[in-house]
Amino acid sequence: MSKYEVKDVVCDYGVYQDGELKLILNSRRIAEQIVSLLKEDEQKHRELNPVKDYPSYLDRPKMTDKKKRKYFRKCGECGERHEQSEMIRTDQSDNGWLCAECYEELNPCIDTEWA
Numbered sequence: 001m002s003k004y005e006v007k008d009v010v011c012d013y014g015v016y017q018d019g020e021l022k023l024i025l026n027s028r029r030i031a032e033q034i035v036s037l038l039k040e041d042e043q044k045h046r047e048l049n050p051v052k053d054y055p056s057y058l059d060r061p062k063m064t065d066k067k068k069r070k071y072f073r074k075c076g077e078c079g080e081r082h083e084q085s086e087m088i089r090t091d092q093s094d095n096g097w098l099c100a101e102c103y104e105e106l107n108p109c110i111d112t113e114w115a
């Protein structure tokens with residue numbers, strides 16, 4: 001996004017974009033009107049291109065990525081890796097983790113018990 005500003009240029013007024021002199025005018029009022037038009041135009045452009053021009057929008061997926069970071073555990077029985085939420089913490093395996101399948105195999109009554 002460009003930063004527009006009006007600064008004094010000797011006895012005239014300069015319109016600056018990102019600190020670079022773009023236009024010199026002898027009327028501060030006109031210079032300020034041009035800047036407000038440029039800002040308005042940029043605002044419209046941003047509304048039409050929200051993904052490209054909104055830094056905050058681009059930051060958002062990063063935050064959800066952080067929250068959604070997945071931890072994988074290795075099943076102590078079959079050795080398969082699964083997301084921690086799908087794993088069962090148990091002392092029935094060497095490393096303390098079992099996948100749902102192995103847990104069911106080692107605990108065949110679990111379904112009927114929990115039904």
Ligand SMILES: [Zn+2]
Pocket residue numbers: 075076077078079080098099100101102103
């Ligand atoms: Zn397993």
